[in-house]
Amino acid sequence: MRKIKEVIVVEGKDDTTKVKQAVDADTIESNGSAINQEIIERIRHAKEKRGVIIFTDPDAPGERIRTIISDAVPGCKHAFLPKDQARSKFDQGIGIEHASLKAIQEALATVYELTETENNEITKADLLAYGLLGGHHASRRRDKLGERLRIGKTNGKQLLKRLNMFHISQQEFEQTMEMLIQEENDE
Template sequence: MREIEVPKEVVVVEGKSDTQRLNQIFGSAIKTIETNGSAIDSAIIKRIKDADERFGVIVFTDPDYPGERIRRIIRAEVPSVKEAFLSQEAANSHRKKDSLGIEHASAEAIQTALKKVTQMSFQAELKPIPMSELVALGLAGSDQAKLLRQKLADHFNLGHVNAKQLQKQMAKYQVTREEVIQVLEGGKANDQELK
């Protein structure tokens, strides 16, 4: 059995069930901070800032609106944090009453997400790719748009995005038009899904 690599950074999650899931996978060596929902107070922000200075921080929240709100608040206060994302499919328990959550994801999906982190660029944001180009590339207004956007979001680790969010995320993380075209044209591992 191969040894699981525990992130050296502190992982910021939403609640106890997320911490419990990470402990199941990585053991007690993993360090977490729980935001206890999207009402993040100044004490939590201070803990995140201190952890970022000492160990680095990975923000790992659910792929839904409250999770994205938590990310925005933390990024505004601590721009140097790294981020890990799960797709909505990976975080879905497939039970009617459950919401999307890290606690529902497989160990493999969580390990992959925590290895493939992104960090906001400290250079000026790129000028967003115009919406007309996103339409021309099939990323908006086409039957395949949702699949193509998810392919890009997964490749560049941008989280779940609609066309406007994709446009903003790519600018924020310095993803160029050329890189987008390269991903869309080359290495289409899921060609069958896109047809």
């Protein structure tokens, strides 16, 4: 079982149980949207000592928690689980606790660190050129791109920011988009 040095921040106990089945790691539970200053301080301390990976559910509350933590504790790493890999087979719930062990292992193997950069390699023009903004298929394309690159679901503005903050290269971006376009044409 792969050992992870960083402390993984998850939303709740069920997420902790599932993550610990997939990897050897310690977790901090945010208690969902009830995240408070005491939990933020524990996350800040963990980041200083070992580093932190934020691994929240791929839904709106999970993104909100990710943003709260990122704003309060800059420099955390991020792992993303595609929504279709986090869906419950029974009650249609979405969460890390519903994912397969393999999906969790893959998400934690592809971790990004947010860094501000002034040399944005990918531009808004690139997003427009690949139909990721403004078109009737733009949202679906962004979802597929976010899933393929493991950077999460985004709107247009968030996509540009994440592509550059996670240092996705122009080449990786273009190759991924070409594959997605080819798959669309094959459908």
